[in-house]
Amino acid sequence: MFYIVAQISDFALNLIDKTGYVGIFILSALEGCAIPIPSEVVLPFSGFLSMSGRFSLLVVIFVATVANLVGAIILFWVGKSEGRWFLEKYGKYVLINNHDIQKGDDWFKKYGDRAIFWSRMLPVVRTYISLPAGIAEMNFYKFSLYTFFGSLPWNAALAIIGYKAGENWRVLENYFRKLDLFIVILIVVLVIWYVRRHLKKK
DSSP states (O other), X not given: OHHHHHHHHHHHHHHXXXXXXXXXXXXXXXXXXXXXXXXXXXXXXXXXXXXXXXXXXXXXXXXXXHHHHHHHHHHHHHIIIIIHHHHHHHGGXXXXXXHHHHHHHHHHHHHHHHHHHHXXXXXXXXXXXXXXHHHTTOOHHHHHHHHHXXXXXXXXXXXXXHHHHGGGGGGGHHHHHHHHHHHHHHHHHHHHHHHHHHHHHO
16 A cells, blocks of 8 residues: 555656646646545645745645645536435445435535535545535535635645755655544544444444
């Protein structure tokens, strides 16, 4: 698993090195589409290049944030068009019924704004939250607004860390990987809880 992540990271670094801001945009947009491109590598490296004078730090942050929004919008519309149809038709096979879908809709109506904003600052979750937002048919303009302003501090923090760390920017990667692993474990635990809860009801 870590070998695959390392390969993806090396690809990302080479793309940025060769294409500049275009590479940052492509990689950040792909991450927004749920493609496993680690922003924890893309942004600190771009921040380091800003420190060395190749990039402008503000432009790096802006480009990455706009690209995140573009990717998130794509995933949002996938969820809204195909995701909802898929769950309504096949959700029962993964213990999701129409009542669960309606509960998700109600939850997003009540907490969607805050959920989208704060989740953009959480590893792993920040990428995939667009899908349930689309399935719940969250207001598109609110989704876009909170996605942009939620992604902004995350991208700014990573880029500034890389800028400050300079040539040592890569030592941060191990810390972010541990955080990613913690979030994944937490999600797995929640999924197991959800399955057990539904099986008990049946």
